[in-house]
Amino acid sequence: MAWQEKPLGFFTDTSICIGCKACEVACKEWNELPGNAAKFTADSFDNTGQLDAQNWRHVQFIEQVPDNTGMVVTPTPIAGGQAWLMMSDVCKHCKNASCLEVCPTNALMRTEFDTVYIQNDVCNGCRNCISACPYGVIGFNEDKGIAQKCTLCYDRLQGGLQPACAKACPTESIKFGYVEDLHAVADQRLATLKAAGYQKAQLYGRDDKVYGGLNAFFLLMDKPEVYKLPNEANATLPSRNNLPGYVGGVATAVIGLVAGLLAFRNGRMNGNGANNTTTTNTR
Amino acid sequence: MTNHWRDIKHADLILINGANPAEAHPVGFQWFVKAKLDPTKGPGSGGGAKIVHADPRYTRTSALADMYLRIRTGTDVAYFGGLINYVLQNKLYHEDYVKNYTNASFIVKQGFDFKDGLFSGYNASTRSYDTSTWTYETEGAALDGPAGSTQAPAKRDKTLQDPRTVFQLLVKHYSRYTPEMVSSITGIPVDQFMQVAKLVGEMGKPDKVMTIVYAVGLTHHTTGGQLIRSAALLQLLLGNMGRPGGGMNAERGHANIQGNTDHAISWEILPGYLRIPAPGQKNLDGYVAASAPKKSDPNSWNFFGTNYRNFMVSLLKAWYGAKATKDNEYAYDFIPKPAVNSSWMSIYDQALKGKMEGVILSGMTATSIGPDSNQVLQALTKLKWLVVFDAFPTTSSEFWRAPGMDAAKINTEVFMLPATHWIEKDGSFVNSGRWSQWKEQVLPPDGDARHDHWITADIFDRVKTLYRNQGGKFPDPIMAMTLDYKDPKKPELDEIAKEINGKDLSTGSQMTSFANLKADGTTTAGDWIYTGSYPDAGNLMKRRNGVQNIQQNDPTGMGFFPQWAWSWPLNRRVMYNRASADLDGKPWDPKRPGIQWNGTTWVGDVPDYPATMNPKDPAAWLPFIMNGEGVGRLFSNSMLDGPFPEHYEPYEAPIANPLHPQQSEDPVAFLYDQAAGRPNRFGKVDKYPYVATSYRLTEHEHYITQQVPLLVGLQPQAFVEVPQELADEKGIKNGDRVRVSSERGKLEVSALVTKRLGPVTLAGNKKVYQIGIPIHWGFIGVSAEQNPERSKYWLANALTPMVGDVGARTPEFKAFLVNIEKF
Amino acid sequence: MPPAEHFAAAPEWQWWILGYFFFGGIAGGSYALGTLLRFAGDPRDEGAARIAFIASFLALIPCPVFLTLDLGQPLRFWHMLVDTSEGGVAFKPWSPMSLGSWALLLFGLFSFVSFLAAVADVGWFRAASPIARILRGGAGLVWSAVGTVFGLFICAYTGVLLAVSNQPVWSDGGWALGGMFLASALSGSAALLLLVARSRRDVDADTANRLEAADRYFVILEALLIAIFLVTVAVAGTIGKVLGVWIVLWLVVALGLLAPFAMARWDVARRWPPVAAPLLALLGVLALRAVVIFSAQS
Numbered sequence A: 001m002a003w004q005e006k007p008l009g010f011f012t013d014t015s016i017c018i019g020c021k022a023c024e025v026a027c028k029e030w031n032e033l034p035g036n037a038a039k040f041t042a043d044s045f046d047n048t049g050q051l052d053a054q055n056w057r058h059v060q061f062i063e064q065v066p067d068n069t070g071m072v073v074t075p076t077p078i079a080g081g082q083a084w085l086m087m088s089d090v091c092k093h094c095k096n097a098s099c100l101e102v103c104p105t106n107a108l109m110r111t112e113f114d115t116v117y118i119q120n121d122v123c124n125g126c127r128n129c130i131s132a133c134p135y136g137v138i139g140f141n142e143d144k145g146i147a148q149k150c151t152l153c154y155d156r157l158q159g160g161l162q163p164a165c166a167k168a169c170p171t172e173s174i175k176f177g178y179v180e181d182l183h184a185v186a187d188q189r190l191a192t193l194k195a196a197g198y199q200k201a202q203l204y205g206r207d208d209k210v211y212g213g214l215n216a217f218f219l220l221m222d223k224p225e226v227y228k229l230p231n232e233a234n235a236t237l238p239s240r241n242n243l244p245g246y247v248g249g250v251a252t253a254v255i256g257l258v259a260g261l262l263a264f265r266n267g268r269m270n271g272n273g274a275n276n277t278t279t280t281n282t283r
Numbered sequence B: 001m002t003n004h005w006r007d008i009k010h011a012d013l014i015l016i017n018g019a020n021p022a023e024a025h026p027v028g029f030q031w032f033v034k035a036k037l038d039p040t041k042g043p044g045s046g047g048g049a050k051i052v053h054a055d056p057r058y059t060r061t062s063a064l065a066d067m068y069l070r071i072r073t074g075t076d077v078a079y080f081g082g083l084i085n086y087v088l089q090n091k092l093y094h095e096d097y098v099k100n101y102t103n104a105s106f107i108v109k110q111g112f113d114f115k116d117g118l119f120s121g122y123n124a125s126t127r128s129y130d131t132s133t134w135t136y137e138t139e140g141a142a143l144d145g146p147a148g149s150t151q152a153p154a155k156r157d158k159t160l161q162d163p164r165t166v167f168q169l170l171v172k173h174y175s176r177y178t179p180e181m182v183s184s185i186t187g188i189p190v191d192q193f194m195q196v197a198k199l200v201g202e203m204g205k206p207d208k209v210m211t212i213v214y215a216v217g218l219t220h221h222t223t224g225g226q227l228i229r230s231a232a233l234l235q236l237l238l239g240n241m242g243r244p245g246g247g248m249n250a251e252r253g254h255a256n257i258q259g260n261t262d263h264a265i266s267w268e269i270l271p272g273y274l275r276i277p278a279p280g281q282k283n284l285d286g287y288v289a290a291s292a293p294k295k296s297d298p299n300s301w302n303f304f305g306t307n308y309r310n311f312m313v314s315l316l317k318a319w320y321g322a323k324a325t326k327d328n329e330y331a332y333d334f335i336p337k338p339a340v341n342s343s344w345m346s347i348y349d350q351a352l353k354g355k356m357e358g359v360i361l362s363g364m365t366a367t368s369i370g371p372d373s374n375q376v377l378q379a380l381t382k383l384k385w386l387v388v389f390d391a392f393p394t395t396s397s398e399f400w401r402a403p404g405m406d407a408a409k410i411n412t413e414v415f416m417l418p419a420t421h422w423i424e425k426d427g428s429f430v431n432s433g434r435w436s437q438w439k440e441q442v443l444p445p446d447g448d449a450r451h452d453h454w455i456t457a458d459i460f461d462r463v464k465t466l467y468r469n470q471g472g473k474f475p476d477p478i479m480a481m482t483l484d485y486k487d488p489k490k491p492e493l494d495e496i497a498k499e500i501n502g503k504d505l506s507t508g509s510q511m512t513s514f515a516n517l518k519a520d521g522t523t524t525a526g527d528w529i530y531t532g533s534y535p536d537a538g539n540l541m542k543r544r545n546g547v548q549n550i551q552q553n554d555p556t557g558m559g560f561f562p563q564w565a566w567s568w569p570l571n572r573r574v575m576y577n578r579a580s581a582d583l584d585g586k587p588w589d590p591k592r593p594g595i596q597w598n599g600t601t602w603v604g605d606v607p608d609y610p611a612t613m614n615p616k617d618p619a620a621w622l623p624f625i626m627n628g629e630g631v632g633r634l635f636s637n638s639m640l641d642g643p644f645p646e647h648y649e650p651y652e653a654p655i656a657n658p659l660h661p662q663q664s665e666d667p668v669a670f671l672y673d674q675a676a677g678r679p680n681r682f683g684k685v686d687k688y689p690y691v692a693t694s695y696r697l698t699e700h701e702h703y704i705t706q707q708v709p710l711l712v713g714l715q716p717q718a719f720v721e722v723p724q725e726l727a728d729e730k731g732i733k734n735g736d737r738v739r740v741s742s743e744r745g746k747l748e749v750s751a752l753v754t755k756r757l758g759p760v761t762l763a764g765n766k767k768v769y770q771i772g773i774p775i776h777w778g779f780i781g782v783s784a785e786q787n788p789e790r791s792k793y794w795l796a797n798a799l800t801p802m803v804g805d806v807g808a809r810t811p812e813f814k815a816f817l818v819n820i821e822k823f
Numbered sequence C: 001m002p003p004a005e006h007f008a009a010a011p012e013w014q015w016w017i018l019g020y021f022f023f024g025g026i027a028g029g030s031y032a033l034g035t036l037l038r039f040a041g042d043p044r045d046e047g048a049a050r051i052a053f054i055a056s057f058l059a060l061i062p063c064p065v066f067l068t069l070d071l072g073q074p075l076r077f078w079h080m081l082v083d084t085s086e087g088g089v090a091f092k093p094w095s096p097m098s099l100g101s102w103a104l105l106l107f108g109l110f111s112f113v114s115f116l117a118a119v120a121d122v123g124w125f126r127a128a129s130p131i132a133r134i135l136r137g138g139a140g141l142v143w144s145a146v147g148t149v150f151g152l153f154i155c156a157y158t159g160v161l162l163a164v165s166n167q168p169v170w171s172d173g174g175w176a177l178g179g180m181f182l183a184s185a186l187s188g189s190a191a192l193l194l195l196v197a198r199s200r201r202d203v204d205a206d207t208a209n210r211l212e213a214a215d216r217y218f219v220i221l222e223a224l225l226i227a228i229f230l231v232t233v234a235v236a237g238t239i240g241k242v243l244g245v246w247i248v249l250w251l252v253v254a255l256g257l258l259a260p261f262a263m264a265r266w267d268v269a270r271r272w273p274p275v276a277a278p279l280l281a282l283l284g285v286l287a288l289r290a291v292v293i294f295s296a297q298s
């Protein structure tokens, strides 16, 4: 089966993520990423650390177990995935993608599936996209000399397969499909959780409030900041600074030029005209 | 599992004890998630099933549970005992079920008693029970049935009023397990326990069903067998055995450990759970009489007991072929009758004493897996030779590199035979739900690697040649062994599967059911429970008719998928499924039928019952066809440590047993040192004040994944989980290096400080901390080779005690005392 | 306003980029000063102007080298200009890096031509004399005016490049960064010219005095923009990042800012070797870029 040329993406439901990291490993296997040098971080069960050129999926572990001797019943904070948040993070394939805005080579492109893709043979490793992505998704691959991130398994999609990470996820925490279909699934899941009393549950990137909507969006069990995701107020595009940046530059340039001219002219007029040690060379 | 993975989604309530499925069975865990997510199930709409996780640690399973109970390790008998008491006291049990489908009404023999922590019949000098009082009052003559498989019928009081009924004895026994007592033993606060009790109490209603899921958090205790039995009693009282969404579900270990067990991985059984003959069982009659369950009710079919001889003779015919004749009792004498216990724990003592010449390890790491690794390492130095079949170096094949070993002084000759991994061969995996699923070879064997069965066959061939050329003591069993394969040195797994199924020697066709096996030498069965898996039509384990077409492949909609692979027995998906229907054959819960009587036949799952037996017939069999009583056993003499489960403290415990301090531990547990004539080495709470438990992490599969760089990256080195409060007391910061020591050894690892672990408050307000010890590391593997200095003391089992359950001799990996200090 | 929350990863722009920002600034700034000197209209400034154009080009030479070396795939530097994915030119005006690449190319042309003219005038490279001839008079003024636009662009866009991101500090510095880099480029270039002027007799002493005066204006402008930058960063809540250990660099920046004034005011400064103040100023220019580049990524 081939995929239609419609927006494809992920709905990652963190409320049923069991932090098994199968997604991380499946991604590495498929994309032949050896991973970074192993390092014990003592950061809960996360020894991966971040998304980067070797980690295109990264499972976050956020411990917020209250001081408590044991059980509390649903939907208090300890139950139903709220005390130990696990979230499989990935490129969001933003509708308004910061990385895509700044890439000078057009290595970063939007595919027919509305995903954001880095063309390995075009990228020259300038790393501008890294400074732009607000989610810290992209990393620099030292060996290949290029920027890399989740491709949303573009190669698999072209073959009609689903992405490796989604395929490996045992609990279907990562759901893959057409974004419009995923929206419906997500809305229903959120409604169920809300009805069950999980007031903090929320969808992130489902609507257009962050980056015009995320093709890889999430159901979170706490505020976005807790998961290191910029909230609505902070979800800003790099290009916001283009105009003010240049205006500031031009203003400074004008002031600087005027000041320079003044200095040069004033100086000459006030100085003594007789002092002439001029040039030895002729014009 | 009495049920199967997919069935978990039918439950209203899921109790998880001594298991961490999100981490140890992540793929199976999808069914727990589905049980939760399915809005059509469970209390209220949109709520779905509730999950209750009792574990010393807050794990990735707890994170998705609806309730989490911080329980002290080794105390689940008290927890289940408290639930049993609550259900009995408040009459919340499923009355029809209990009366008709359990032995509640059976009258127990005079003389049976329980006092001061001991059941009647205890012999302190042999540390064992004489179980003769743990039986029923009988009346009349022995019932009909093959020799050795019957007894006189037991007396019953269907009103359950007689104080000697199993039911009344049960009420009395568990009346001591009050919520307060449960709390003082387990550390679970009373109010939390009561919340769970209320939920569980609902599950005795016919339209409700609960499943209990467990794994080695229950088995790895000196009371392992009884821990599981206590949960099973609760399920019988609630009427949840045999029903979809119910049952007692053991999540098994390695991908094929179920298959291993079925094919007699442990020393005391033959394939299909037939017993290994014991000395004194001089002939088949004596063996069957001592081994087969005894029919004790006229309506009991006692299928296992009745067929025991058929199964055994068919096994002997499969093994010894033409050499197994009526005259030599089908070569019964060829089967060894071990005089001493040969369990894992005992054989290393033989080695330690220099009584064992050599060991062959195929697919296991002696040094890492058993308790008291240092002792096992010593034992290996006393061997003449050690053979390891493996694809990778292991802590056993390189045991002479362990810290403190002086290789120059070790004379053990080690042979490393490169073996293929499962990915390099075809064959079956049998999952926890008893589904035998055939897989194909994925990769060709690497290098010189050979399949285990080829290596074994080759060794056997050479041994046979030696016997043929040089003679020897009792060569007959060796010479008589049938190796009916195209190439006896390279048998194919398909050929072996066919042999296991067995055939009718008179017609030459494959057997289709174990019901047709005979004791006259005309049938074979390499493992009777697999008979039917490979009929003439072909290998049913290869079938793959699943979710591609749900309508067609799952006609009942209950997830049985009868054409997907094959499950024992006879492709039945839920065991004891006759108990899923009432006396008239109607499902207890029509929404979740197992099998039902449609007037002429039983429909649904493959019935655990004669397909056309009318339930209303007065002669109809009772529902539990495999045992002598025909009903579920709330009281049983098949356990060596008591007919009712009782809470005993682990051998290393922070408190004395609040129920009977003078008999704190299990009186019959196997004490390795003592049995070997050495002083026991148990730590006391003054020197080792913290309770420790050991377990797995998702990221690793025991020790083998130490060879897989991607997985090493996910959890790169050994650590212990330390409760935040304790760490604060001890000045241990997250990531610090700590030394954890027990009476037997030490670990030097990093500390992962977390609030997921914390104190429990026990009897007399004693605050006790529990420390978590993942098992996966050793001095071999990618990260160990990278950090040789750091990895010297990474063997979790350096800490664990050599003490085990009386029946299975499963070691107490899950409860022991340690100290911890920063260094 | 709640503090901005940044979760962007660091692009690991380091020494090559610092070098580029520094030399790029000097190249652009010097070119602008050369042009200004010409526009000021006094033939006695011509020596200084020529030095400015020569300095501009010499400073520009390492720029593409540094930029290219900083790429993960240096041989693909031309992908900045040619779109190998869709074909055609790679020109994305809203991407400062894309714009900057083109600007650098064009400025390179202007700078080179002006350089040729200047060296021809000095008499080093007579073959270029025809160019020098063309650039005399009005054409030259137009040429250098246009070149100045590109040159100042090079000074400023590096700041905009940083700002057009989601890095803490950089994107918070928003509109101040470009101006700040530009002002500092002008003051640095003035300092450089002074440095050269002081060591050469062919520069009019009065020109040097007036350069000093201009430098003081630039420094004031720069100081103002630094203050604005710090305030915006403080408002965004990321000021912590640029302080801390980075105080040391800020001290160098401050010294660089004070140097021209010290030169003018205090006697003690007079006892310094004449090159001390310009050198300090140049160090300050380097330090300012270093602190902005490194602190945000740390």
Ligand SMILES: Nc1nc2c(c(=O)[nH]1)N[C@H]1C(S)=C(S)[C@@H](COP(=O)(O)OP(=O)(O)OC[C@H]3O[C@@H](n4cnc5c(=O)[nH]c(N)nc54)[C@H](O)[C@@H]3O)O[C@H]1N2
Pocket (backbone or CB within 6 Å): B016, B017, B018, B019, B020, B021, B023, B024, B025, B054, B055, B056, B057, B059, B071, B072, B073, B074, B075, B076, B214, B215, B216, B217, B218, B251, B252, B253, B254, B257, B693, B694, B695, B696, B697, B698, B699, B700, B701, B702, B814, B815
């Ligand atoms: N990722 C991974 N999966 C595996 C394996 C592996 O190595 N890695 N191994 C496989 C094998 S061989 C097996 S046997 C299974 C085992 O599967 P599990 O039994 O689920 O695994 P464990 O982690 O040993 O123990 C389960 C839990 O029991 C808890 N526990 C310990 N003592 C007690 C107790 O007294 N009461 C209660 N209620 N809980 C207790 C522990 O804290 C732990 O969380 O896993 C299999 N699956």
Ligand SMILES: Nc1nc2c(c(=O)[nH]1)N[C@H]1C(S)=C(S)[C@@H](COP(=O)(O)OP(=O)(O)OC[C@H]3O[C@@H](n4cnc5c(=O)[nH]c(N)nc54)[C@H](O)[C@@H]3O)O[C@H]1N2
Pocket (backbone or CB within 6 Å): B216, B220, B253, B254, B362, B363, B364, B365, B366, B368, B369, B370, B389, B390, B391, B392, B393, B394, B419, B420, B421, B422, B452, B694, B695, B696, B701, B702, B703, B704, B705, B775, B796, B797, B800, B813, B814
């Ligand atoms: N303290 C403590 N100790 C424990 C436990 C605990 O919970 N706590 N759990 C216990 C349990 S339940 C278990 S099951 C054991 C597990 O212990 P083991 O079974 O010893 O551990 P594994 O690493 O899974 O497997 C052993 C070896 O089998 C090899 N192997 C894999 N496939 C094949 C094959 O096809 N052929 C051959 N020849 N070799 C193969 C692997 O390379 C590996 O070296 O550990 C036990 N030990």
Ligand code: SF4
Pocket (backbone or CB within 6 Å): A090, A091, A092, A093, A094, A097, A098, A099, A100, A116, A132, A133, A134, A135, A136, A137, A138, A149
């Ligand atoms: S998440 Fe980052 S890398 Fe992915 S599309 Fe958005 S901006 Fe680009």
Ligand code: SF4
Pocket (backbone or CB within 6 Å): A102, A103, A104, A105, A106, A107, A108, A118, A122, A123, A124, A125, A126, A127, A128, A129, A130, A146, A147
């Ligand atoms: S590193 Fe590659 S993908 Fe990223 S901006 Fe530069 S050229 Fe584009």
Ligand code: SF4
Pocket (backbone or CB within 6 Å): A026, A027, A028, A030, A031, A056, A057, A090, A149, A150, A151, A152, A153, A154, A163, A164, A165, A166
């Ligand atoms: S979609 Fe593909 S590339 Fe992206 S995280 Fe998943 S497996 Fe990796």
Ligand code: SF4
Pocket (backbone or CB within 6 Å): A016, A017, A018, A019, A020, A021, A022, A023, A024, A059, A088, A168, A169, A170, A171, A172, A173, A174
């Ligand atoms: S595979 Fe699924 S459940 Fe496992 S960590 Fe990834 S998202 Fe979570």
Ligand code: SF4
Pocket (backbone or CB within 6 Å): B024, B025, B026, B027, B028, B255
């Ligand atoms: S490792 Fe294999 S057997 Fe274990 S959970 Fe994963 S898929 Fe299942």
Ligand SMILES: [Mo]
Pocket (backbone or CB within 6 Å): B216, B252, B253, B254, B257
């Ligand atoms: Mo196991």
